[in-house]
Amino acid sequence: MTPEYLGLLGLYLAVLLAIAPLLGRYIRIAMEDGRSRLTAWGRPIERGIYRLAGVDPQAEMGWKRYALAVLAFNIIGVAAVYALQRLQGALPLNPAAMGAVTPDSALNTAISFVTNTNWQGYGGESTMSYLTQMLALTVQNFVSAATGITVLFALIRGLARHCSATVGNFWTDMVRCTLYVLLPLSLVLALALVSQGVIQNVSPYQEVQTVEAVRYDAPRLDAQGQPVLDAAGNAVTDPVTANTQLIAMGPVASQEAIKLLGTNGGGFFNANSAHPFENPTPLSNFLQMLAILSIPAALCFTFGEMVGSRRQGIAVLAAMTALFVAFALSTAWFEQQANPMAIQAGVTTPGGNMEGKETRFGIGATSLFATITTAASCGAVNGMHDSLTAMGGLSPMLLMQLGEVVYGGVGSGLYGMLAFAILGVFIAGLMIGRTPEYLGKKIEAFDMKMVSIVILATPVLVLGGTALAVSLSAGQAGVLNPGIHGFSEILYGLSSAANNNGSAFAGLSANTPFYNVLLGIAMWFGRFAVIVAVLAMAGSLAAKRRLPAGPGSMPTTGPLFVTLLIGAVLLVGALTYVPALALGPVAEHLQP
8 A cells, every 4th residue: 555545545534524523513504503694695595495386494294295205306306307308409508419318318317317326328528418417417416415415314303303293394404405505515616626627618619620630440330329230249340530629618617516515426528527627636636535525424423413412423424434444445455456467468557557547646546536436425436447456346336335325425325324323223232132222212123124125225226137137138238348347347337326326337338228227227216215214214213202321222422333333334235245246346356
């Protein structure tokens, strides 16, 4: 492990953990205190939104009504994003004259952005108009992130309240989260990124003369835009000579900021944060990495303050951080080794595996970015994950498979980790023969059923979807690297979709009707099956009395609880995914 990487990791964690308490307190105030001076500037806007929408902000909801509001809001979001993509050819702000997106791709993209997954089976600058990027995708970046935070607040209220029939008001939570948390932070980050060279305009694409002619072989495409294959199944290519290059423009900084802060991940450009217009400098790269985990880390302090003990949030944050450091060191260590295939070919690779990495950032910053983006349910990338070594690629894949709870997405990461906390105290209660409790709430049969759904829904989608894809010709046709690595590509893709991450081993050609539908199903149920279970759990916990800690209560703020929580996360991940990982990354690492 190089000293430079250890220094970068240490600096990153120091800055992240320094800002998290302050941001966590601000989020609590913004969401819960309607009279705070910090939010006085937005109260007229907030009241205007309520009047326009016909919402009573004081009317609290039970968990069922809250869940119906979440589902209705997001179903409408899918319809709106789908319609904008299909109609973009006839709509304004389309200087590149982009045509309508195909129905299956439009549906996949609509589900993807509504579920906070931001899986992209298309190239953004060659598929989406400016209007679609702004009105469909960027808007969903805000409200999908806010959805995760609102559900988390409902669960925290369930843990904090006594004998309550309600868990909050979804519409109030949504407005306050978007207006007071996500918009101000995104404005600040967007301006910071613009200062580093991230573009923000609505100018037409610029055609420029290249220094010299470029000759290459381009794949021949059919009428549907898919590669034409010969009788042997190989792509047919045609020679091309280019003397000019088309430089894409667009409103990038505004989408980039919320893409990161909301752990969305969908880039304006196909190359995502490896593109110099999205991520031009080492400083912008550091700011992007910091933005991804800032809200998830801060929400741990928000949780602690809302339940009356900051140490509760610190314990959960400690478990997350310990897991994150272990994975960050593992990914970097494997990437700093020479690529075995390069060694076999007689190629020296001093410093490690540079394949698929930006020379602007190097191995260390790319490895750390890959760990951060899969620890969160973000999916933004500044390098090619498909080019990671076998075991280097296992780390980000396993981070997703653990349930995106190592920090995780905004809101979703913490409510997933709280489900593991409840599982941990349940196991501990069985071991000592006492009724399990968490934060003074007795954990009973219904709560454990909901916890089981939260924890097991995504593995069912991942492993079931992977099995279906590898057994059907339509699934096998999307694999460009047959064999063990091809299996890893499919497993990574389903892990990313069901856990609402969005990153990919891009050797999988997923913009086909089969994968657009399969991944769309995985994204939708991976998001909302979990959300409904979390809200049901919130309603059950809110209705219970909060009992004072007794001599038989298990402390949930010390090292023992942190260890138990880490063990619960790893135990479920190991039991669920180790066989599949053994067939993929582990087998690839061990093959001669």
